[in-house]
Amino acid sequence: MTVIDGLAAAAPAAQSHAVLVARTTYRERYESARALEYEPGPYVSAPAARADAVAARAGWGKPFLEHSMGDAMDHVPDDAAALMIHNGPFLARHAPKQIPTILYAHNEGLPGALPGVASRACHGFEGVVAVSSWLAERLAPRMPARLRQNVQVVLNGVDTTAFSPSERRGDRDRVRVLFLGRVVREKGPDLVLSACRLLARHDLEVRIVGSAGFSPGGALSSYEQILRRTAADLPGAVSFVPFTERSEVAAHYRWADIVALPSRWDDPWPLTTLEAMACGAATIVADSGGMPECAGDGALVVPKNDSSRLAEVIEALLDDQTLRQQWGVRGRQRAELLSWTTASAKLTSTVSAFAT
Incomplete structure (x- = not known):
């Protein structure tokens, strides 16, 4: 949520950002991006989440999570320049085929998967964006061969106006x-x-x-x-x-x-x-x-x-x-040095390169 808001708020006015949001999610969390609400499927219970984890490690996807997405992909605009899927490697197979789809990785995603599983899961992506060099180095060897050179780093930023120093720090006993x-x-x-x-x-x-x-x-x-x-x-x-x-x-x-x-x-x-x-x-x-x-x-x-x-x-x-x-x-x-403006500009250029 914070990352979506930071990137969208810092983007040029000419760019239009939209985020797919389950109808049960608070729309106001995404004030900087247009919220596209979808009707979610059944809530993923704890036992279902554990079953998904086992299935994912074996390469079968996350059936309960994927089912809970309901009709989400039907709400992706036909004229979207790109679709970025956050931490959802198995969701690429549900994405509209005519729109370039990019994995936006905030963590390893499939850390316990069997060899080859991550590669198969990520087959449908045009590229991968990782939030740090550390993560990119861990992801690249597990990607399909055509994507290993297409794992790009876009460092997350911070709002240095909202997060600013206190002028009174240090004047106290403790x-x-x-x-x-x-x-x-x-x-x-x-x-x-x-x-x-x-x-x-x-x-x-x-x-x-x-x-x-x-x-x-x-x-x-x-x-x-x-x-x-x-x-x-x-x-x-x-x-x-x-x-x-x-x-x-x-x-x-x-x-x-x-x-x-x-x-x-x-x-x-x-x-x-x-x-x-x-x-x-x-x-x-x-x-x-x-x-x-x-x-x-x-x-x-x-x-x-x-x-x-x-x-x-x-x-x-x-x-x-x-x-x-x-x-x-x-x-x-x-x-x-790490503003959201810098991150947004880097993400835009990276996604544009993937899409072409």
């Missing part, structure tokens, strides 16, 4: 550390709390923003409950904020002096890293997936799954306000 993202083990919020426990400092204030799912309601997961028990034993203040709307995210980054994003998952290109840097927070990421590529020279990188090293880096920043400010400036400079 240094503020933020984790923002899905509160699941793969994202590593427990590593942030473990690092703070190792430091045993009273001059830290920690905020964990997010939920296990994508809504603020519902019961806490067992993992979220463990985090709260861990936090109760820490000497510094720890607060938890459930899933928050996009309009409120920047305020959390501006609140923070340090943003720690120690993901265990190989995230191909985390928007949270760019957003934190754009807001001028000293940012720490894990050496995981495309995170170092995204961070560039604008954030500190620690080994994956290493709370001890994370604690050392947090402490160095904690004890040196000048160092925090320097990394905040470096992060902002890095973010300014």
Whole structure:
């Protein structure tokens, strides 16, 4: 959603973007693109999703997911210059044959597939767009031979106006550390709390923003409950904020002096890293997936799954306000190189080349 909005909003006025949206999806999420609503099929239950995962690894597609798309492809305009399918390698076979179809890959898509499955699934695409060089290097060998040279990189961007630094950062008694993202083990919020426990400092204030799912309601997961028990034993203040709307995210980054994003998952290109840097927070990421590529020279990188090293880096920043400010400036400079305008222009030229 964020990527679609960023790219469409930054596109020239002469370009018309449309997004296929299930009738059960909020249209207002896509204000920058025309919403084409389709009637979805039956909701994919958890057992059906597991069955789809098994079928996909074997090369049979994702029958339940594909059925849930209902009449989506009937709503693709006949005069569309191109159709971009986000993270849906098996959906190319349902696309209109007369329109160039491109896979827009935000992750590996078929990480556990048997040899040759990804190649067969992607046979109907004219090209592949990957959101990082790290992801492109992993995808290319698994593509059909004709596509291996047609895996192009278009880095996601950030809105540097909406995500901008705070002018009052640093003028307080406690240094503020933020984790923002899905509160699941793969994202590593427990590593942030473990690092703070190792430091045993009273001059830290920690905020964990997010939920296990994508809504603020519902019961806490067992993992979220463990985090709260861990936090109760820490000497510094720890607060938890459930899933928050996009309009409120920047305020959390501006609140923070340090943003720690120690993901265990190989995230191909985390928007949270760019957003934190754009807001001028000293940012720490894990050496995981495309995170170092995204961070560039604008954030500190620690080994994956290493709370001890994370604690050392947090402490160095904690004890040196000048160092925090320097990394905040470096992060902002890095973010300014990665605007949605730049990403949109690169995507337009890439798609045009595929379509011809």
